[in-house]
Amino acid sequence: xxxxxxxxxxxxxxxxxxxxxxxxxxxxSKDQALGENYLDKARRVxxxxxxxxxxxxxxxxxxxxxxxxxxxxxxxxxxxxxRGKHLSITCLLCxxxxxxxxxxxxxxx
Numbered sequence: 001x002x003x004x005x006x007x008x009x010x011x012x013x014x015x016x017x018x019x020x021x022x023x024x025x026x027x028x029s030k031d032q033a034l035g036e037n038y039l040d041k042a043r044r045v046x047x048x049x050x051x052x053x054x055x056x057x058x059x060x061x062x063x064x065x066x067x068x069x070x071x072x073x074x075x076x077x078x079x080x081x082x083r084g085k086h087l088s089i090t091c092l093l094c095x096x097x098x099x100x101x102x103x104x105x106x107x108x109x
Contacts, residue, residue, distance in 0.1 A: 013049040017042045021057055028070045039068045059089070064096035 020042035028035030039060060046053045062069050069075035069091050076090040079102070087100040 010049050010051050013045055014051055017045050028073060032073060036068045062091040062094060062096060065094040067093050
């Protein structure tokens with residue numbers, strides 16, 4: 001019996017990552033440590049099978065303290081208008097702020 005193609009293995013790994021992210025967001029309301037554990041496993045699966053982390057997984061980690069952040073638990077999500085309309089994510093563990101632009105610049109004007 002031969003090895004499975006990399007494409008198939010990576011596709012299945014991506015499905016596992018998506019399920020782990022969903023499970024972590026559901027579990028965090030009952031047990032924050034369990035939610036963090038699921039996110040850590042999702043990150044490790046991405047690293048093991050060398051697949052890109054989904055944008056949601058990248059945003060659920062603080063870039064400064066590298067801890068998982070959950071909306072309402074360990075972070076604040078706010079929509080701001082200064083510096084252009086953006087989503088401001090504040091980590092309540094270390095205080096860092098991440099800004100994600102919401103307005104796209106108009107091209108060809």
